[in-house]
Amino acid sequence: MKLGDSSEDQLISRVTRRLVQQEDVLVGPGDDCAVITLPSGDLQLLKTDCVVEGVHFYPNESGERVGWKAIARVVSDIAAMGGTPHAFVVTLVLTPDTTVDWLDALYVGMQKCADAFQLSIVGGETSSAPTGSANVISVAATGHVQASKLVLRSTCNVADAIYLTGKLGGSLVGKHLDFIPRLQPAQWLVENCKPSAMMDLSDGLAKDLPRMAKLSDVSYEVDLSSIPCSKNCTINQALSDGEDYELLFTVSPDMVERLGSDWPSSFPPLARIGIVKEPSIPPTKLDGGWEHFSRP
Amino acid sequence: MKLGDSSEDQLISRVTRRLVQQEDVLVGPGDDCAVITLPSGDLQLLKTDCVVEGVHFYPNESGERVGWKAIARVVSDIAAMGGTPHAFVVTLVLTPDTTVDWLDALYVGMQKCADAFQLSIVGGETSSAPTGSANVISVAATGHVQASKLVLRSTCNVADAIYLTGKLGGSLVGKHLDFIPRLQPAQWLVENCKPSAMMDLSDGLAKDLPRMAKLSDVSYEVDLSSIPCSKNCTINQALSDGEDYELLFTVSPDMVERLGSDWPSSFPPLARIGIVKEPSIPPTKLDGGWEHFSRP
Numbered sequence: 001m002k003l004g005d006s007s008e009d010q011l012i013s014r015v016t017r018r019l020v021q022q023e024d025v026l027v028g029p030g031d032d033c034a035v036i037t038l039p040s041g042d043l044q045l046l047k048t049d050c051v052v053e054g055v056h057f058y059p060n061e062s063g064e065r066v067g068w069k070a071i072a073r074v075v076s077d078i079a080a081m082g083g084t085p086h087a088f089v090v091t092l093v094l095t096p097d098t099t100v101d102w103l104d105a106l107y108v109g110m111q112k113c114a115d116a117f118q119l120s121i122v123g124g125e126t127s128s129a130p131t132g133s134a135n136v137i138s139v140a141a142t143g144h145v146q147a148s149k150l151v152l153r154s155t156c157n158v159a160d161a162i163y164l165t166g167k168l169g170g171s172l173v174g175k176h177l178d179f180i181p182r183l184q185p186a187q188w189l190v191e192n193c194k195p196s197a198m199m200d201l202s203d204g205l206a207k208d209l210p211r212m213a214k215l216s217d218v219s220y221e222v223d224l225s226s227i228p229c230s231k232n233c234t235i236n237q238a239l240s241d242g243e244d245y246e247l248l249f250t251v252s253p254d255m256v257e258r259l260g261s262d263w264p265s266s267f268p269p270l271a272r273i274g275i276v277k278e279p280s281i282p283p284t285k286l287d288g289g290w291e292h293f294s295r296p
Numbered sequence: 297m298k299l300g301d302s303s304e305d306q307l308i309s310r311v312t313r314r315l316v317q318q319e320d321v322l323v324g325p326g327d328d329c330a331v332i333t334l335p336s337g338d339l340q341l342l343k344t345d346c347v348v349e350g351v352h353f354y355p356n357e358s359g360e361r362v363g364w365k366a367i368a369r370v371v372s373d374i375a376a377m378g379g380t381p382h383a384f385v386v387t388l389v390l391t392p393d394t395t396v397d398w399l400d401a402l403y404v405g406m407q408k409c410a411d412a413f414q415l416s417i418v419g420g421e422t423s424s425a426p427t428g429s430a431n432v433i434s435v436a437a438t439g440h441v442q443a444s445k446l447v448l449r450s451t452c453n454v455a456d457a458i459y460l461t462g463k464l465g466g467s468l469v470g471k472h473l474d475f476i477p478r479l480q481p482a483q484w485l486v487e488n489c490k491p492s493a494m495m496d497l498s499d500g501l502a503k504d505l506p507r508m509a510k511l512s513d514v515s516y517e518v519d520l521s522s523i524p525c526s527k528n529c530t531i532n533q534a535l536s537d538g539e540d541y542e543l544l545f546t547v548s549p550d551m552v553e554r555l556g557s558d559w560p561s562s563f564p565p566l567a568r569i570g571i572v573k574e575p576s577i578p579p580t581k582l583d584g585g586w587e588h589f590s591r592p
Contacts, residue, residue: 003399004392009420011396015403022416025383034418036383037442040336048385049434052577054426087321087332089344091387091434096300100307103299107311120318122330126304126432130350138421140344142435144335165345169565240392 067109240288363405
């Protein structure tokens with residue numbers, strides 16, 4: 001059997017089953033980040049991610065935009081746990097035909113994102129790739145999170161309201177390269193109106209909401225007409241395109257009024273899209289979402 | 297200009313110049329690991345690395361050996377700073393034609409190395425690679441180090457003795473996939489006979505000793521006949537093959553006797569190969585070493 005015959009979720013669950021965690025690992029594989037207890041007792045977030053030529057960016061794309069995206073994706077994951085990004089490292093696997101100008105631009109974009117979110121790119125590794133290979137930029141990072149602010153994907157409760165920030169769909173017309181990770185809104189949320197569960201939307205709502213529900217052992221009802229679609233996007237694109245990098249989160253019913261009145265107007269708009277249901281209720285059908293390995 | 301027209305060291309120095317570090321970064325790019333001060337005041341090591349099909353392993357190589365190597369390389373870097381490996385994350389970029397059996401074996405090998413060194417693989421990311429691309433396994437990790445045990449590459453002094461563990465050369469006949477990272481010897485050293493500088497040998501002594509000397513602003517004299525060569529290896533192979541994953545370190549002259557008498561016999565043999573010299577002295581000529589981008 002080849003990877004192309006399996007779904008990404010199946011593969012991940014297959015391989016992560018084998019992993020054995022030491023006692024200081026609070027959250028292992030399966031959430032936006034891992035959570036580790038440091039010797040001091042503080043919690044640390046750890047995340048790895050990548051952008052691959054031909055998958056996450058086109059070969060002719062500007063290095064600066066690719067660099068921004070590579071760092072911003074990881075900031076988005078750390079934000080979704082209620083954390084603050086800290087130290088980043090970058091593995092580059094590049095063909096010898098890559099231009100030095102493109103590499104320079106990549107670092108301009110990465111440092112721009114580092115400046116915007118006050119994080120440090122502290123090191124990296126470079127390897128050549130055989131000619132004909134896709135270029136790969138893999139980014140790993142640590143983040144801080146206070147125990148009282150930590151939010152997981154797996155902890156939403158029946159009757160919680162389901163929210164998302166911003167508008168969905170249309171990533172492929174360019175948004176996916178210039179998006180602003182929702183660090184500020186996420187930090188406001190954990191401070192003021194702590195979500196019961198949260199994640200960032202990377203593979204499309206149709207893929208990511210079922211993941212959150214499965215991990216929390218719940219179901220959901222979604223009002224499709226309440227999902228804000230990006231300009232010129234259909235609801236199918238909003239559900240399926242992926243790479244929205246918006247926050248998907250749930251709050252307990254008693255938080256709904258406060259969230260409605262206190263959400264800062266400087267933040268991207270907030271949409272209440274549904275409600276968490278008992279696991280026995282069939283979830284609203286959501287078609288689509290990004291699938292890495294399965295062949296048509 | 298393309299990457300193939302430049303050396304790896306030139307490229308790294310070109311791109312890392314742009315990076316701006318926040319105040320808590322004690323050591324940025326250029327050493328085996330970055331060193332960051334945590335909010336608690338403790339030091340943390342952070343490292344990223346990768347193995348690439350066609351560069352670090354052959355396409356027909358067993359997944360288990362590749363998995364061991366991917367984790368062990370990073371353990372070796374953390375060891376070389378005087379640290380202890382802690383939490384690891386893995387980015388996989390794989391073509392859809394990769395077999396599930398190979399992926400399973402990869403995780404068997406990774407977990408085997410995790411067990412051997414009591415570290416946790418806490419998460420990861422998977423992406424498809426376009427068909428025809430090389431498979432990439434990128435590994436990032438945190439490690440602990442006590443401030444009094446931290447050893448850098450850049451801190452050797454004139455008159456220090458230069459040592460290495462084990463035998464060099466012959467990585468390509470298989471050693472590079474099954475090597476034992478020198479975590480125990482490195483921890484013994486920082487505890488008992490603290491080196492003035494240390495690094496792990498990944499690109500060959502001919503490449504790595506000049507790097508250490510350059511960072512420390514010193515020169516060196518090496519007695520080539522004192523370098524232990526692996527079975528059936530010439531001195532040229534010992535200098536050039538790379539992927540030895542042995543420790544290269546320096547100690548002050550007053551440590552030499554103690555090191556000679558106290559080095560545990562259960563460890564790989566120790567060789568004193570030379571002496572650190574004033575920067576004005578021309579270094580012993582060492583030809584070869586692994587170069588990622590330069591074309592012949």
